[in-house]
Amino acid sequence: MMGKIGLIISREYITKARSRAFILLTLLGPLMYGLLIGVSTFLASQDSEKDLRVDVVDETGQFENKIQLEDNTVFNFLPEMTQTEFENTLALIESGSVGLFIPKNALENPKGIRMYFSEHPGSSFINRVEEQIENYISEQRMKEVEVDKKVLNYINVHVKIDELKMGEDGAKESSAAAAITVSYLTGFLLYFFIFIYGSLVLRGVQEEKTSRIVEVIISSARPFELMMGKIIGNALLGLTQFAIWIGLGALMIGGIVLFGPEIQAPGDMTMTQGDMNLGFAYVLKGWDALQTLPLAQTLIYFILFFLGGYFLYSSLFAAVAAAVDSQQDMQQFMLPISIPLVIAVMVLSSVVQDPNGSTAVIFSMIPFTSPIIMMARIPFGVEWWEPLLSFGILAASFVICVMVAAKIYRIGLLIYGTKPTWKQLAKWIISK
């Protein structure tokens, strides 16, 4: 016979898995994510293809036909006028056009070059114009000092180091970009999943308390069984969702690889930190690069650290939900509990930059931050014992946390209308 905890798990799992919200989120989640990337890429490309007209007053008289951008931007050189006159004509500037003023001595001392606009044309646009002006000026200066462009090219050296990771089976190509992408992806996903599933537990406990079903349940099952059943049920729900998403993701990638030759991988794109969209594009481009990462290990630890972090936090969430019954009071207790998780996300970028630095190592061992930080380190390759130790500490912590939470939970469930103080919570924890 299935034990009581099994019954509670299956109720928790079945009622939620059947709910419209879960089905929609599971099936539409990846679609919505794809759509988001698609729409933002589309918008970004739209933006750069906007036909801008740049009215130029060039006091040097040298830049006409020298400034050109790759897109459809038109540079409209106006007859000579003073800066004030130019500003006056631009007072009624229309959207979609900008003004560029180049002062007389720009070639000698390129300062005081101005761009006027009513709508900001975007910093990348300004960068490109700056680059054009820079190129022209340096070309002129090269002529001035009689340096051949070939010489300059010869002097300007670009170095790209090939990254090779040494393993037991020799050197393997490794891609920092792919590691960074996976690292961010798993770090953020863990953060979101711990929060999403943790708050499912929180709301479940809250519902049981406010609907007053809880007293009937705990007259049949122990509060500990109810709490654990709820936590495990939602964990299974999360794992189901992962499984479906991994399946859908595999289908998608498989489909792209087989039927999507026209999908252009981004060219020479530089990875910017936290740029998930670029990261996603990289996943497509760098499928080979991705395979150089410890993927199986990453996936297994992802599940382990999700479970560990989720158990730790959701037991605390459950305790808070049991102890208080008003929303405001809940916020007050949730804040200190969630702070470590937020800190983990905050140090994520420095961890990704230096995955074996002391910050990274320390935060990957502290149980409240380790799920996210250890997960961010794994794609870069860590010593085999590091994730094991980290998980061991995490597991021990969640056992303690669950025990503490169960005490608060048991007593808090039946108390209505009053907000416990921290001191009272401490008393509940040490009560027999």
Place this chain on the structure above:
Amino acid sequence: MLRIENVSKSYGDKIALKNVSFNIPEASTFGLLGPNGAGKSTLIRIINKILVEDHGEIFINGEKLSAKHISQIGYMPEERGLYKKMKVGEHVVYLARLKGLSKADAVARTKVWFERMEMTDWWNKKVESLSKGMQQKVQFISTVIHNPKLIILDEPFSGFDPVNAEQVKNELLRLRDEGATIMLSTHRMESVEELCDNIGMIHKSEKVIEGKISEVKRAYSKNLFEIVYKGEKLETDDSLLKHEERENGEWLMQSATTDANAWLQNTLAKTQVVSYREVLPTVQEIFVEIAKG
């Protein structure tokens, strides 16, 4: 069947129960009375193993109360709810299985009870679509579905319309006649009179009354007698507590006399007596008297 011995419980400095003992015989209905905050709910939760007593012991059929007795108890708390998103049938089956029934058994019994309570077409309805009274019925069924030997109900009739309340009362009496012991905590004294064989009262955390309703009434009797007669109004002295006209030309007299026989003979000599009885206090009156101190 249920024996509570010197149970005490306090929350911090606040004493909720002080040396409370009750003895509730098998197949009887016991009314647990007491003003709000007297400690009734604490006692009920201790019997349900939701709270742990500080001192004292509880026995069920002579065995010390333990986790294994949970499946023999059916408990309907005062503050009760259901999972709103669940279907009614599944909900009852779930609660029944938590009490240890097998799935098949739980389903079968739920069907029987749904039929008995005229709610067969509710099975696939969501709980949230039921009215409060309908939800109360679901809660009642969930309480008794596993055939508990001890049924504990805290304010069972709040929220019921009179028809449903009657139905539940009849079911309770039937379950008692089939051997179940019922413990009932309520403020509705008329349902206590109607349903209970024995009552007990807790006041300020201590037991103040225990016994058969008739014995308790006798103990709190004020030697009050009542005569109803027909005809002209009698000339009487000021010692009467009541002397008033009723329908059909009848008159009602009440007296706290020490010699009721003499009073009756005296009245018989003067007029036609319709009825004569001793007026015992109602449970309500006893309750108020104790609660006021």
